[in-house]
Amino acid sequence: MGPARKKMKLSEDRAKAVTAEAETEQFANGLEAVPNDEEQKKKQFxxxxxxxxxxxxxxxTTDDLTELFSQSYPLKHAIAVLDPATKQCKGYGFVTFADAEDAQRAIEEFDGSTLQGRKIRVEIAESRQRDMNSEVSGHKKSIPSGAVAEAKAAREQRKRETQRPPKLIIRNLPWSIKEPEQLALLFRSYGKVKHATVPKKQPGLMAGFGFVVMRGRMNAEKAMEGVNGKEVDGRTLAVDWAVEKDTWQGLQTGAQAEESDDGEDKDAVLEEEGSDESEENDEEDMTDDDHDGGVDIEPAARTTNPNVNNNTLFIRNLPFTVSDxxxxxxxxxxxxxxxxxRIVLDQATERPKGTGFVCFRxxxxxxxxxxxxxxxxxxxDAKASKKEAAVAVAHSILQNDDSDPTGRYTLEGRILQISRAVDRSEAARITAANAASRFNRDKDKRRLYLLSEGTISTDSPLYQKLSPSEVMMREASAKQRKMLIxxxxxxHISLTRLSVRNIPRSVTxxxxxALAREAVVGFATDVKAGTRQKLSKEELARGGDEMKEAESERRRKGVGVVKQAKIVFETHGGSKVEESTGAGRSRGYGFIEYYTHRSALMGLRWLNGHAIDYRAQENKGKESKEDLLDKKKRLIVEFAIENAQVVNRRTESQSKARERPAAAYQGGNPRAGNKSTDNAPGFNQTRNGQGTRKRKREREGDGKVKGNGKVQQRDQVPSAVGPKDEKLAKRQQIIAKKRIQRRERKNGEKA
Known part of the structure; x- marks a missing residue:
C-alpha cells in the first residue's frame, strides 16, 4: 500500500483545512476500522x-421461475423481467426467499443448472447504491453543497446526452406502421438509423407511438425538423426528444391516484436494477403505463382498498361500438x-367482446x-312448453323493452346485464367451470365418448392377431368417423345401434x-369366469329413463335383447337391394340394434375382433379364394353414427303410425275413410276389436310359396281388389316370372 496522501477536507463554510498529522491519525484509525466494516458488509451480503x-x-415466464425454485425452498416472490414490446423474457429475473439461508443454499444448488435448455447463473442481487454517505475503504464521501450537487448533476446529464445516441419519440403513428422497419424508412434519408421500435399494448394491438435511435445528434435534429408535422396515411406525426425514464415517471406521478405497497416498491427496485444492464431498452420501459390503459384492470385489483370488488360491476350485452x-x-x-x-377486448380478434367493467367511487x-x-x-311455470323455455333462456337480438322502463340500463338500444365483479382467481375458476360444463353438455348431447369404443390398443394381444389389411381398415374407419363428427x-353416436364391418359374405x-344374441350371453359368461371386466356403474347409468323404459317395453312384449339385425346387400351393378329378393350379394357390413345401451355395450365388446370361422351356407364345388378368406375375418364393431334430423323424422313417423289406428278405432271408424275395411283382404279382427293386417302370403289361397319364402305365382286375386290393384298384381306376376326364368338360365350356363 502506498503512502498516505495529504487530503484537504473542506467544511461547508470553507474555513479550515486538515493537517497532515490529523490526516495520518485519521487514516490509521481508518485502517483499524476497515476489517470491521468489511465483516459487516459481508454479513449484510x-x-x-x-x-x-x-x-x-x-x-x-414468472411461473417457470417460481416452479423451479419453489421445488426446494419456500419463496416469497419471483419475477421474470419481460420486454413490454415483445412480451418475452429479457434474459434475467429475481427470486426472493423467505429465509436468507435458503437463498444461500439455492445459489449452490441452482447455479449452473439448466432451464429450458439454457444454463442459468444465480447470484446475490445487489441493490443500487444511491446514498451519499456510502463508505469506500473506510473513508466517507464528502457531502457537497446544494449548488455543487446541482452543477455536478447538470454536468453528468450533459455528458450522458452527448455520449448516448440521440433517441426520438414519434407519436400519433398510423395503424399501417406495424413493424420497426416501416418506421425506420421515414428517417433513413436524414442519417443512419441504429434501431427503431414500435411498442404494442397487446399482441397485434398497436400503441400508437414509436422510438427511433439515430447516429449523431445533428442527424436526429434534422430528422425531427423534417418528419415532425409530416402527414402519413391521414395522421400528422409528432416527433420529439425521448426523455429519460426517471423524468417521465416524475411527470406522471402527479396524475397517478394509486400508490403501490412496500412489496411492490421492492419489486420495482429490482426491475430497475435489471433494466440498467441494457440502455437500449429505455424506450420500452417508457411504455409500461400505456399497457396499463388497456383491458387489464390489475391496478384496480392491487389497490389497498379491501372493498374494491364491491364497487366494481361486470357489464354484459354491451354494444360493440361502445368505448371506455x-x-x-x-x-x-x-x-x-x-x-x-373498461371494455374487454378479444385477444384473438382485438375487437370488443360485448362485456366490460365499471368501478364506482x-x-x-x-x-x-x-x-x-x-x-x-x-x-x-312447470306446464310451459319446451319451446317457450328455450326462447326464455336463448340468446337473441330481440329484447323486451318493458324490462327497462327508465332507460337507465339501455345503451345504444341494448339492455345491459349487470352483475357483481369477482377477482381474477374466481373469474378464472368460473370460466373454467362454465367451459367444462359446456363441453360436457355438448359431449353428452352427441355422445362423443362412445367414439373410441371398438378401438383395439396396439399393446393388446388381440391387436397382434389382426392382419395388416384389418389394421388398415380400422385406422381408416377411425379417421373417417372423426372427420364426420x-x-x-x-x-351423433347412437346408444343402441352398432355398425359391424368385415363380415363374411356368406353370413346372412x-x-x-343369432351372433348378436350370443354376444350378450358370451360377455356375461366371460365376466362370471373372470376373463372380462364387468360394466361400470357409469356405463350402466347411461341413457337414464329412456333405457329403463325400453327395457320395460321389451319385457312386456316378451322379446329378446336384439331389436334388429340387418346385412346390407347389393346388386351386381352396385345398387342396394333388399335381402329378401335374393337377387344380390352381401356388401360385407351390417347393423345390429339392441333394445338397451347395456346390451349394446356388452355385444360390442364381445363381437369386436371376434373371428368368424364358419359359413352359414355350404357351397358345392371348389372353394374360391374369397370363401377361404371368409373363415379368417375378424369383425370390426363400433357404435353407429346417426343423423339427428333423420332419427327425429323416423321417430315422429313411427309415433304417428301407431297413433293413427288407435285414434281411428276410438272414433268408431277403424279404417278412417275406407268403407270396405271389414272385407279387405288380410285385415282381421282381434279379440279386443282392433284390426291387424296380415301378410298376403299367409292368407289361405293367396298364392304358392316356395321353401325359400318367395312367391312363385298367385292362383287367384281376391274379389275385393279394385282395378288398379289387379293391374299392379298382374305386373308383379310378370316380373316374378322373368326373374325365375333369368335365374334358371344362369344356373343352366353354370352347369
Missing part, C-alpha cells in the same frame, strides 16, 4: 434473500361518480345500480342376429 438469475431463455369514455359517461350520469370504466352507488338492474326472464354437427341377417 449473506443476509440478503433476493437472488439475481441471468442467462434465462426468452420463453421463460362512453361507458363511463353513461354510468356516471345515471348512477354516480365512476372511478374507471362509492359502494352505495354500485349497490343501487345492481339492485335496479333488469333480470333475465325465467320460465317458472367434426364436420357435421347434426351427427339371420346369422348376424
Amino acid at each position: 449473506q443476509e440478503r434473500r433476493s437472488l439475481f438469475v441471468r442467462s434465462l431463455a426468452a420463453t421463460v 369514455e362512453s361507458l363511463e359517461d353513461h354510468f356516471s350520469s345515471h348512477f354516480g361518480p365512476v372511478r374507471y370504466a 362509492k359502494e352505495s352507488d354500485a349497490d343501487a345500480c345492481l339492485k335496479g338492474a333488469p333480470r333475465p326472464r325465467k320460465v317458472d 367434426q364436420t357435421n354437427p347434426s351427427l 341377417s339371420k346369422d348376424l342376429k
